[in-house]
Amino acid sequence: MPFDHNDHYHRLLLRALPPGGRTALDVGCGTGRFARRLAAGGYTVDALDPSAEVIAEARALGGGPRFQRADVTEGDLPEGHYDVITCLASLHHMPFATVTRLRDALAPGGTLLVLGCYAGMTWWDLAASPANAVARLAVYTGERLRGTRPPPLRAPVRQPDMTLPRIRAEAARLLPGAGVRQLLFWRYLLTYRKT
Template identity: 65%
Template structure:
């Protein structure tokens, strides 16, 4: 059933798009759904994913967006070039210090948003996870009924997160001054960082 937890949060992520943003980077773009959402806002989008199959699908669906099949940790990211950087359910596939490279690639007043997955560690984590199960089932059924007969998309690679929410928060506290972090339903958190002028 095609209910996508990341797609569910697109509108929330777009609220962090700074006014007048011109250039964006979407890290771990998959088949390009969020890159297309950004492009519809009038932003020039570059998107990167290391999986060849999802990049091929993204290119077919998204003319006008620059897609790169690459590991973002190996890309030459010039300092200060992006007004907005998004990282949807991909940070747990990368070393956490990738956040430092993404921070440096932000222009002054640029915004980094991470919709991340985390390892459940606390009673609160497990309680939120338990609450998400019935809501997830209803959403999956609703999307299934609405999209019956459509062809399934290319599946993105998945990996279990190894970093806890507390570890993400501690890293951000050292490297992303002024960040905010919210725990969300559907096994996600939202980290937002705005680079100073």
């Protein structure tokens, strides 16, 4: 069914953007939905994904970001350049320590926002299961009634291997001052502001 857990949190992420930001990097951009939302908000957006097929789809959909096939764990990122760096459901596809590369690419006062996935089960996940079923059914029914076409190509999926307590510990070690907040639908929000 078409309900997308990551898209569900776009508004939350948009509210967490730093005031006055102009430059953005979207890591693991997939087909570019959130990158396009950043561009629509006035950001100059570099959107990276390692999948050639996914980047081709993102470019075909257009919308303003500079879509590039790239692996953020390799190559150089401009140091101190971006006002905001976002990473939606993609950090678990790479070593968690990649956050230090992202931290270094932030401009002073810049914000890193990671909408991440975690392994394991928490009491909060018990509430997510029925809410997930209701949300999926509502979206599916709405799209059937409207005759909406199938969603575009989806990015590759990988199961996370870090639990939420381990993510919190690593974030505290690598990004002093970062906050990690558990969300519904098996997600967390890591927020880090570079001082």
